[in-house]
Every structure is written in structure tokens, then in C-alpha cells.
Amino acid sequence: MAKLLDKQRYKCALGAMQTVQAITRAIPILHSGPGCAQKLSDSIGSSGYFSPNIFPCTSINEKDVVFGGVKKLETTIENSLKVIDADLYVVLTGCIPEIVGDDTGEVVSHFEDAKKPVIYASTAGFKGNNYKGHEQVIDAIIEQYLEKSDEKEEGLVNIWADVPYQDLFWLGNIRELEKLLEEIGLKPNTIFGYQRGIENIKKIPKAQFNLLVSPWVSVGNMKKMERKLGIPYLHYPTLPIGAYETSKFLREVGKFAGVDDITIQKVIDEHENYYYYLIERYADMFLETRVMAKQFSVVADAQYALAITKFLVNDLGLVPAKQFVTDDTPKQFQENIRKEFENLNYGLKAEVAFETDGYKIHNEIKEHDYHGYPLILGSYYEKELTEELFGHYLNISWPVQDKVVLDDFYVGYTGGIRLIEDIYSVAVQRWN
Amino acid sequence: MAEVIYSGVRESRPGRVNDLGTTGRQVEQDFKKGCLKRADRSFAQGLQCQQINSMAALMSLEDSVFVSHSPQGCVGCSIMAVDMYRVGQAHRGIKNIKNPRIIVTNIDQKSVVFGGEEKLRESVKLAVERYHPKLIFVYASCASGIIGDDIDAITADLQKEFDSVIVPIHCEGFKSKICASGFDAAFIAINKYILKKEKREKEKGLVNLFAPTTVSYADQLEMERMLKAIDIKVNYIPFYSSLEKIKRIPAAEASTSICKVFADEFMKTLWEDYEIPYSHTVMPIGIRNTDKWFRGIAKVLGKEDEVEEIIQKEHERIEPLVKKIRSKLQGKRVFICGGTGRSFAAAALIDDFGMELVGLETPTYDEDAQVDIEYLNNIHKDYVVDIANMQPFEQVNLVNKLKPDAFIGVPEWAAKLGIPTTHVLDGKRPTMGYDGLLYLGNKIAEQLQNPGFNKKLAQHVKLPYKDSWYDEDAFKYIEK
Numbered sequence: 001m002a003k004l005l006d007k008q009r010y011k012c013a014l015g016a017m018q019t020v021q022a023i024t025r026a027i028p029i030l031h032s033g034p035g036c037a038q039k040l041s042d043s044i045g046s047s048g049y050f051s052p053n054i055f056p057c058t059s060i061n062e063k064d065v066v067f068g069g070v071k072k073l074e075t076t077i078e079n080s081l082k083v084i085d086a087d088l089y090v091v092l093t094g095c096i097p098e099i100v101g102d103d104t105g106e107v108v109s110h111f112e113d114a115k116k117p118v119i120y121a122s123t124a125g126f127k128g129n130n131y132k133g134h135e136q137v138i139d140a141i142i143e144q145y146l147e148k149s150d151e152k153e154e155g156l157v158n159i160w161a162d163v164p165y166q167d168l169f170w171l172g173n174i175r176e177l178e179k180l181l182e183e184i185g186l187k188p189n190t191i192f193g194y195q196r197g198i199e200n201i202k203k204i205p206k207a208q209f210n211l212l213v214s215p216w217v218s219v220g221n222m223k224k225m226e227r228k229l230g231i232p233y234l235h236y237p238t239l240p241i242g243a244y245e246t247s248k249f250l251r252e253v254g255k256f257a258g259v260d261d262i263t264i265q266k267v268i269d270e271h272e273n274y275y276y277y278l279i280e281r282y283a284d285m286f287l288e289t290r291v292m293a294k295q296f297s298v299v300a301d302a303q304y305a306l307a308i309t310k311f312l313v314n315d316l317g318l319v320p321a322k323q324f325v326t327d328d329t330p331k332q333f334q335e336n337i338r339k340e341f342e343n344l345n346y347g348l349k350a351e352v353a354f355e356t357d358g359y360k361i362h363n364e365i366k367e368h369d370y371h372g373y374p375l376i377l378g379s380y381y382e383k384e385l386t387e388e389l390f391g392h393y394l395n396i397s398w399p400v401q402d403k404v405v406l407d408d409f410y411v412g413y414t415g416g417i418r419l420i421e422d423i424y425s426v427a428v429q430r431w432n
Numbered sequence: 433m434a435e436v437i438y439s440g441v442r443e444s445r446p447g448r449v450n451d452l453g454t455t456g457r458q459v460e461q462d463f464k465k466g467c468l469k470r471a472d473r474s475f476a477q478g479l480q481c482q483q484i485n486s487m488a489a490l491m492s493l494e495d496s497v498f499v500s501h502s503p504q505g506c507v508g509c510s511i512m513a514v515d516m517y518r519v520g521q522a523h524r525g526i527k528n529i530k531n532p533r534i535i536v537t538n539i540d541q542k543s544v545v546f547g548g549e550e551k552l553r554e555s556v557k558l559a560v561e562r563y564h565p566k567l568i569f570v571y572a573s574c575a576s577g578i579i580g581d582d583i584d585a586i587t588a589d590l591q592k593e594f595d596s597v598i599v600p601i602h603c604e605g606f607k608s609k610i611c612a613s614g615f616d617a618a619f620i621a622i623n624k625y626i627l628k629k630e631k632r633e634k635e636k637g638l639v640n641l642f643a644p645t646t647v648s649y650a651d652q653l654e655m656e657r658m659l660k661a662i663d664i665k666v667n668y669i670p671f672y673s674s675l676e677k678i679k680r681i682p683a684a685e686a687s688t689s690i691c692k693v694f695a696d697e698f699m700k701t702l703w704e705d706y707e708i709p710y711s712h713t714v715m716p717i718g719i720r721n722t723d724k725w726f727r728g729i730a731k732v733l734g735k736e737d738e739v740e741e742i743i744q745k746e747h748e749r750i751e752p753l754v755k756k757i758r759s760k761l762q763g764k765r766v767f768i769c770g771g772t773g774r775s776f777a778a779a780a781l782i783d784d785f786g787m788e789l790v791g792l793e794t795p796t797y798d799e800d801a802q803v804d805i806e807y808l809n810n811i812h813k814d815y816v817v818d819i820a821n822m823q824p825f826e827q828v829n830l831v832n833k834l835k836p837d838a839f840i841g842v843p844e845w846a847a848k849l850g851i852p853t854t855h856v857l858d859g860k861r862p863t864m865g866y867d868g869l870l871y872l873g874n875k876i877a878e879q880l881q882n883p884g885f886n887k888k889l890a891q892h893v894k895l896p897y898k899d900s901w902y903d904e905d906a907f908k909y910i911e912k
Contacts (some may be wrong), residue, residue: 002538003538004536004551004558005504005535005536006533007534008510011505011508012503012505013505015505015508023471023733033574033606034478034479034480034504034606034611035478035480035483035605037477037478038478038479039505040509042508042511042512047844052478053842053844054824054896055477055478056475056476057477057479058476059474059479059609061607062606063606065578065606072474075475076474076476080475082475082901083475083901084896084898085898096574096575096578097577125503125505125506125575126503126541128445130505359562384529387529388528389578400511401514428595
């Protein structure tokens with residue numbers, strides 16, 4: 001786990017309350033200190049049906065620290081079932097109960113016969129960040145709720161991507177991934193967002209395979225499902241943005257799913273034709289934007305750092321400066337991710353740093369010569385830095401303050417166009 | 433008997449309760465009789481912890497670094513602070529807008545077993561190396577408190593090595609359900625580590641004006657305008673101030689605060705340790721409260737006559753304008769939910785507009801609240817009182833039953849019931865003093881003029897409670 005954090009870019013494992021929140025009609029019950037829900041919430045579309053102030057919470061006090069908080073947890077779960085209208089109740093533990101040793105699993109087991117499922121996940125803040133917490137919640141669903149199914153549905157594919165709310169574009173992205181799979185004749189199944197939820201969770205075991213679109217998050221979940229539910233998985237490490245990567249993605253998914261090449265090629269052609277029709281209309285701008293340097297840096301989690309680097313290099317012809325992965329990627333995944341950064345068109349390789357310390361990142365960016373005004377895509381912390389450098393800045397990773405996203409997305413062909421619009425909207429607002 | 437030193441935990445003050453369902457009349461009597469008992473809820477929704485308040489209180493201090501001695505989630509909401517700080521700088525005309533500097537020590541599994549001392553030492557060391565700040569604030573957390581890291585001893589040791597003033601703050605979340613305790617924790621630390629009971633030569637006409645982060649720059653200007661009118665020099669702290677301004681605190685002739693639960697305890701300490709008299713009245717929202725607040729500080733300085741003159745002039749200026757707004761709001765029934773200061777201030781404010789109070793939700797009840805309730809009971813027939821820190825489930829139950837014409841406070845849930853809503857916690861726009869009143873009044877009137885957004889929202893979304901909940905007693909889960 002990372003050492004100290006200066007300009008922190010994620011939350012703690014209990015931040016997985018947002019993963020639960022993203023499952024429609026699933027509610028987290030927090031067994032934690034009094035302020036955790038508020039500290040882990042932010043205003044990027046989180047005031048839905050369940051919002052952080054709604055979450056039941058044991059708000060552990062001094063007495064509970066000494067005598068344990070299990071009784072409080074028991075009544076909180078019991079009364080949550082009475083008051084809150086939900087389909088799935090997920091008890092999440094914070095730092096305090098895990099330090100003082102409350103047996104949360106035991107308390108939750110008292111609700112095995114409740115009308116609605118109650119499960120729990122260990123998400124103490126000191127154990128890891130919210131990427132890990134996200135995996136813990138999905139593991140909890142697999143371990144405590146799902147059963148192996150002998151019956152399989154032809155073409156049914158569970159899609160898993162990065163962490164809801166931590167990823168600003170999670171909702172739009174997952175919907176667009178679904179659309180792409182539908183276009184090549186598959187039946188996507190996802191558990192997050194509008195009109196998804198417990199029914200989709202129930203369908204998970206029937207899938208033909210799991211599709212994981214993420215550099216590393218949820219690899220463990222895929223393995224667990226393979227073992228317990230017998231579902232094979234395809235791990236596609238790059239979130240496909242733009243024509244080049246999306247076409248590659250469709251070919252690979254199609255191949256794994258046994259979709260014939262002709263069907264795939266037809267879908268690709270249609271999209272690429274329209275994509276390049278749009279690009280051509282604005283080609284003069286892309287070719288002659290005098291104020292933007294060719295070099296760029298992305299400061300984001302592995303997902304966006306990799307995806308945007310590939311897109312800007314392979315589709316837009318930019319040149320990568322150093323890229324910064326800020327999600328505390330576990331060591332065992334770093335080598336493969338690094339290889340992806342080195343696998344760019346025209347033999348280009350992007351240098352990548354797995355770095356959680358914002359201070360160091362800012363210094364490296366300041367010291368690098370971008371041959372002009374740099375393009376920096378990153379978190380809100382990079383705004384101050386980019387202003388200092390007179391660069392172009394786009395807020396694409398957490399924390400977010402500069403962008404409102406309801407269901408916008410960067411994934412796929414359309415997503416690539418959206419990202420181009422966003423980048424060049426910044427460019428044209430300045431010095432043109 | 434040994435002297436009892438205030439711990440910073442607001443619950444430790446006698447006669448203060450947190451969880452209670454009652455009415456205006458009832459609570460007034462019960463308090464008088466001494467019948468109010470501390471209770472708890474067997475079902476509750478998340479609160480705010482005091483660490484947030486400790487951080488918010490000091491967020492904008494010039495040339496400071498925050499070290500949160502905690503796991504990584506405790507600064508999960510720092511973007512809100514970043515936003516507040518940046519907006520505050522923009523309003524103050526600062527060109528090169530900066531981010532606050534926040535470092536989290538990242539207490540992990542190893543620290544839980546072996547202690548987090550090394551992490552804290554390294555973080556403070558790096559804070560100095562990187563930013564050379566004048567001030568370093570070290571914040572305790574639930575985790576650091578339970579694993580028993582002695583942040584006082586560690587920082588005292590570090591202080592020998594570095595020039596930056598290092599201030600440890602005891603704001604462990606689990607210690608208090610009243611988040612305002614965090615303000616007290618911050619001030620206790622300021623007194624102990626910066627002011628150190630050292631007296632300073634008095635500066636004529638200097639007054640400490642304590643203001644929390646949630647006070648907008650427009651409000652700061654309004655307060656300063658009013659105080660300048662009676663020849664007061666303002667030391668505005670701690671928001672957007674500096675170590676120098678903090679050190680000037682003991683030089684003041686008097687103190688007052690904009691918020692009722694901000695620096696109220698600290699002002700007592702300033703009287704005890706530095707003999708600085710203070711005025712603790714109300715939050716200056718609405719005519720009555722603004723007058724009261726203004727008279728309070730004037731009295732401390734012996735400027736009663738001057739202040740009356742100004743109040744009269746202000747009234748002449750403001751009353752015709754308030755009258756115009758009143759014509760739109762007269763008789764409307766209101767439910768109010770807010771923090772301790774704002775909820776009562778808003779309740780007083782609605783009288784300027786002739787509105788009727790039907791429900792009041794406020795986090796704590798104590799002596800101070802009693803004064804306000806006695807005043808409100810003279811104006812309003814009767815109204816429900818929910819002593820709750822948020823608890824939206826109780827709120828929607830009550831609002832659904834009371835069906836007010838307007839809701840003032842945290843808007844999210846009442847809005848989903850289709851009630852027109854206005855927020856009074858507006859850290860970016862005006863709320864206070866004579867001019868703030870007009871801004872607020874117009875905001876409420878305009879919301880009533882077009883309730884369309886909330887009505888449509890209510891038609892299309894449902895609050896997340898079972899239908900049966902709305903039939904239950906809202907205070908069912910409060911256990912005495």
C-alpha cells in the first residue's frame with residue numbers, strides 16, 4: 001500500500017459504499033464512525049434514490065469503542081429493513097469495528113432469513129483504497145449471494161468495468177459498452193445504474209463469460225467467479241476509446257464469444273466511416289491548432305491513463321510525455337500495464353510512473369519540456385499546476401470539480417468523439 | 433475540587449441533549465424543569481464527524497499544511513474543501529488561486545498493529561521539506577485515537593527539529609456526535625500551541641471576529657461594514673487569515689463570533705486567559721438577530737448609543753425593502769432544518785417576512801437554544817422540534833405530515849416531496865446582516881414563485897422509505 005498521500009486521488013475501502021450505491025436499490029449500511037458517509041461522498045451525481053446522508057450508520061461512539069458496537073449494528077440492520085425500501089442491504093465495516101474486533105459477519109448471519117438479502121463486506125479504511133473496497137463488495141456478492149448455475153444463456157455476457165463514482169463516466173461508459181456488445185449480437189448483463197440491480201445480479205451465473213474491461217480492478221473478482229461459478233473470463237485491459245482501440249476491442253471480444261468476422265467487420269466499418277466523417281470535418285483544426293503542443297500527460301487511475309494515452313497516440317497522432325498512474329496499482333499488475341503503455345503504434349512507447357504522491361508528479365510535469373503548452377488530463381489538483389504552465393487542462397479523473405457529467409462517456413467510437421470535443425473545447429477557448 | 437478543563441466535546445456541557453422529538457412549548461417547559469435527558473437512536477443515518485469541522489475551521493489559513501493522521505478515507509471529501517478554498521480566493525480577488533495542502537499519513541494494517549508514529553513523523557518532515565509552511569496542523573482520527581498514537585508527544589518532539597509551528601488537534605470522530613466539537617478542538621489547540629496564554633499589548637478598537645468557513649466573502653464584507661460604522665477594527669479569523677492574525681487575538685479589546693457554535697467556548701477561554709470580553713448572542717441573519725448581534729458587540733465596547741443610531745438608519749433603509757418581500761411571503765408555513773446557529777437564525781428571520789413556523793430541526797438543545805425557543809414561542813403558536821443531526825428519515829416523515837408551504841435548510845429530501853426549498857447555508861453568497869436578509873428573502877420568494885423543479889421532481893422520483901414509515905411516529909427510534 002502507498003505511503004503518505006499528498007494530493008490524494010482516491011478514498012478508502014469504505015468508499016465502496018458508492019459501488020453499492022451504483023447498484024440500483026442496493027443500500028449500504030455503515031458500521032463505522034459518525035462522519036464516514038459524509039467524508040466519502042462527493043457531489044458528482046450521488047444524490048440519487050439513496051444518497052450518503054440516507055445510508056444507515058451505527059455512528060460508533062466512545063462507549064462502543066470500549067464495549068463493541070455489535071448491538072448497535074444489530075438494531076441498525078433490523079430497523080433498516082423496516083424503514084428503508086431496498087432490494088439488497090450491504091453492511092460495510094469501517095476502521096473502528098475492525099480495530100476493536102466486532103464480529104460483523106456473525107451479526108449479519110442473524111439476518112439470513114430476512115425478506116431481503118443482507119450481506120457484508122470488510123472495508124476498513126486502513127486495509128486499502130476504494131478500488132480494493134469495490135472488489136470487496138463484488139466478492140461479497142459472489143461469496144454470499146450467488147450460486148452456480150447449470151443453466152447458461154447463450155450469448156449472455158457480464159460486463160465489468162472500473163469503479164462507479166470514482167470513475168466520473170462510469171454510467172455512460174458501461175451503457176456504451178453494452179451497446180457495443182449488442183451490436184455484435186451479444187446479450188450484455190451489468191449490475192450498475194438505471195434499471196439494473198438485483199435482477200441483473202441474479203443473472204450473473206447464467207452468463208457465457210465475464211468481460212472485464214479494466215487494467216487491473218476486478219481481476220480477482222473474475223478469478224473468484226471462474227472458481228465458484230464456473231464462468232470463464234476475458235480480460236481486456238484497455239478501456240477502448242476511439243476508433244483504433246474500439247475496433248480492436250470488438251474483434252477480440254467477438255473472437256472470444258465466437259461471433260463471426262463478417263458481423264464484426266460490418267459493425268466496425270459502419271462506426272469507423274462515421275467517426276472519420278466527423279474527424280474529417282474538423283481536420284483543419286486538429287492539424288493546425290497552433291497553440292497545443294503535441295505532447296501530453298495523463299494523471300489518472302490506470303484505466304484512464306492507459307486508455308487516453310492509447311487514444312491520443314493511436315487516433316490523434318499526439319506524442320506521449322510521461323504518464324502517471326495514481327491508483328496505487330498492486331505490484332503484480334504493474335508489469336503488464338507497463339507493457340500496454342509500451343505497445344503503441346509506430347513503435348512509440350510511453351514512459352509510465354506508478355505514483356500516488358501528487359507532489360512528485362507535479363514536479364516531474366514542471367520539469368518536462370512539452371515543446372509548447374502541455375495538454376494535461378488529470379484530477380482537479382492538476383488545474384493549479386496546468387495554470388502555472390499555461391497549459392491545456394481537462395478534469396477527467398478524481399477528484400472532480402470542473403466537469404458535470406450526467407451520462408456522458410468516453411468509451412467507444414462515440415466516446416472518442418466526446419473526448420475530442422472536450423479537449424478541443426478547452427483549446428479553442430484559449431488564444432485562438 | 434480540581435479545575436475541570438473543557439475537553440472540546442460539546443456533550444460534556446451539562447444540560448445539552450442531542451436526540452429528541454418534541455414541540456416548541458413542550459421543550460421550553462421540560463428544559464426549565466430539568467427533564468431533558470440524553471437519548472440515542474436505535475436506527476440512525478450518517479452524521480458529520482468533528483474532524484471535518486476541525487479541518488474546515490482552519491482550511492484557509494495562509495501558509496499552512498494539514499497532516500491528517502488517518503487512513504486514506506478521512507480526507508475523502510477534501511475536494512469540497514478545495515472548492516471552498518478556491519472559491520474564497522476568487523471572491524477575494526486573488527489571481528494565482530492555490531489548492532490547500534493536505535497530506536494524509538495513510539494509517540494501514542501495519543500501523544494498526546505497531547502504531548503509526550513513523551508515518552506521522554515522515555509526513556510532518558515532508559510537509560516541512562516540500563512547503564516550508566509557517567503552520568502544520570496534525571489531525572487525529574478515529575483510527576489514530578484507538579491505536580493510541582500519542583500525537584502530542586510525537587509533535588512536541590518534532591517541534592524541536594523544525595521552525596514551522598506544529599499544532600496537534602484532538603478531533604477523533606467517535607468522541608462526539610456533535611460535529612461542532614471539532615471547532616472547539618481546533619481552538620483548544622490554537623490556544624495551547626500558538627497563543628500559549630501570553631498576553632499582548634492591546635490595540636485600540638481591535639475586535640476578534642470569529643467566522644467559520646461557511647461564511648461567504650459577501651458576509652464578511654457586510655459584517656466588517658457594520659463594525660466599521662462603530663469604529664471597530666476587525667481581526668477576521670480564522671477564515672482566510674494567517675499565523676500573524678491568530679497571534680493578534682490576545683491584542684483585541686473584545687471578541688464576537690458570526691456563528692453561535694463557532695468559537696463560543698473559545699471566547700470564554702479568551703476571557704479567562706487574556707481577559708478579553710466577548711459578546712455571544714445569535715447569528716446575524718434577519719433584522720431581529722442582526723440587531724441583537726450588533727448591539728451585543730457594541731455593548732461590550734460601550735458603544736450602545738452609536739449602535740442605536742446606526743441600527744435606526746439601517747432599519748429605515750431596509751424595512752421598505754423587506755416589506756416588499758413580506759407581501760409575497762406573509763402567512764406561509766415553514767419547516768426549518770439547519771445547524772445550531774443557522775436553524776434558529778432562520779427561524780427568527782422568517783418573522784421579518786411574516787411566515788409561520790411549523791417545524792424546526794436542529795442538532796442540539798441547550799441553554800442557548802432555550803433562549804431562542806422562548807423567543808420563538810412568543811411568535812408562533814406551536815411547532816414540532818426535532819433535535820437531530822440530519823436524520824432525513826425523521827425529517828421527511830414530519831415534512832410529509834406537516835405539508836409546509838416552504839422548507840428552509842438542506843433541500844434534497846423536502847424537494848423530493850415537492851416542497852419549495854431554500855438553503856440558508858450558503859458559503860459562497862450573502863446571507864447575513866441587513867443586506868443578506870434581502871438576498872435570502874428574494875431567494876425564498878423566487879423559489880415559491882416557481883416551485884416547478886421540485887414539483888416535477890416529486891412527481892417522478894420516490895424517497896427511499898417504505899410507505900409504512902410515513903404513518904409511523906417520526907420519533908419512534910429515539911430511545912431514552
